Amino acid sequence: MKKSIQDSLIEVIRETLRDLKLFDHLKEDLYLDFPTDSRFGDFFTNIALKLSKELKKSPRDIAAAIIESVKQNLTKSDLNYYVSQIKAEGAGFINFYLADKYFYEKLQELVTKGPDSLRLNKGAGKPVLIEFVSANPTGSLSVAHARQGAVGDCLANVLGFLGFKVKREYYLNDEGNQINILGESVELRIRELNGEQIEFPEEYYQGDYIYDIAKEAKKNKIKTGQLGDFAASYILKIIKKELDDFGIKFDIWYSQKELGKSGKIEKGLEALKKKDYLYEQEGALWFKSTVFGDDKDRVVRKSDGAYTYLAPDIAYHQEKYRRGFEWLINLWGPDHHGYIGRIKSAISAFGHNPETLSIIIVQLATIFKQGKPVLMSTRKGQYITLREVLDEVGKDASRFFFLMRRTSSHLDFDLDAAKKQTSENPIFYVQYAHARICSIIHSNTLSLKEATDLSVLKEKEELALIKKALQFSSILNICYSTLDPYMLTVYLQELSETFHKFYDLHRVLGEDSVLTQARLCLIRGVKIALATGLDLLGVSKPEKM
């Protein structure tokens, strides 16, 4: 893995600060920022501002001294070839301007090497388990699960691209209270089908699909005690189909029932007991999670002898580590945020660093139709399902829309906008850019050269487009450090916009074959960035629309 110019520059600056005996005054890590405006160069650093107070000198003076020294160090290195200017500007920022030839070379590399040149090897093969959706098999997936699915799958793609060894897992709650209620709901519907007058309790599953299951169970002569399992596996098939149509494939389906049978829950509790983290009180068994900073201790076995949800979950997370994963990522709904403390306590109790468990709370999405929110009434089976959204707007638009906002923010999902085939619909805007590029490449009659003279790309829009395409890796870096893939959707829209603007002003296929080759190279690079981004989102990249 070659070092980026950014990292090399940072090294030179660090060395310079050591020379000037300023390095120890710097309290934080040295890094280079991207300016909001290209007028301020390609990178900048604010160290002169940070140092000014302690050194009691003006930031501009410090910046000037640093620049002087950096320039000298640069003459000794081959970086000098790529850095065109270093200036102190504004309040005391040090701005680095790269020579155009640097971008030409990177673009050439992107086109010859393809998406691989966009990879940053952050993961180095580290095994990561990302658990998401994990909905109870008691009904179709809701939009809340859908958003979790989109975020989880995309994040898994991104981490995989960055060199992590990622597994996707669905924790299957296939036993316990909810499954019992599900079984009883089916039983009542069967009796109803048999002509019996029944009273259907409110807390039971109300949806019409229960009738379908009842009919099926009746046909197959399922015994009453088996109805819960039968219904759960029936629904699981539906869920799997929904996920499949949404483009999500889980590597592992982890069954709670199997976990229970294995005896690992008991073993987990025994282990906790040995460490003296369990105690009995009022007939229940408690976990001392307060030792690890939880706000109160938690019951793991109720006074009636049944486990709470936490007991198998403790064993489950312990198993995740035992299976060799070094980093666990869980995506939960906002109703689970109170659960973070106890599960982190549990893994701490087993001696794992709680930092190796990242919990991402995925906020809810509200579906808008004709400008109005479609309200969810939870219990009655009257919620918007993933299936409905898929049927209405399709896989591409729904995945993109679910990823368009910061994961920790509420999301308004406008079904009507997602259906539109105009720039009002960001996914079409992005896919259109891709299709347009394909169309140009298709119309081209020159044979494409592997190496071309790119120095003819001097227009403002051309350079802006090259730089935008090359920004790809640093965007992925942001997704990685925030564990949030949404920035990728923002970036793809920006890249598309930069392309459309370029396209409108400059013709790719022209009389001048040198320029044509160069511009073809440029749009091929943009195509690679767009296509790679769309792949990571799990959205198709059509050549024609």
Added chain:
RNA sequence: GCGCCCAUAGCUCAACUGGAUAGAGCGCCAGUCUUCGGAACUGGAUGUUGCAGGUUCAACUCCUGCUGGGCGCACCA
């Protein structure tokens, strides 16, 4: 009462995690094609970043306190 999330243009959201003049889309107004896809592009108007303090050379961003909204605080899952 406690905890988490949110509040930015009329609406939906950005602002690269503390940087330089807070930006896009929609909507509104006015424009751009004999040529690679007009599903596009250009220009115009719109802001006390919910309020009040604080930290900082620098705050939409961090801290404290309010206000308003969403969610959660089980021997439920």
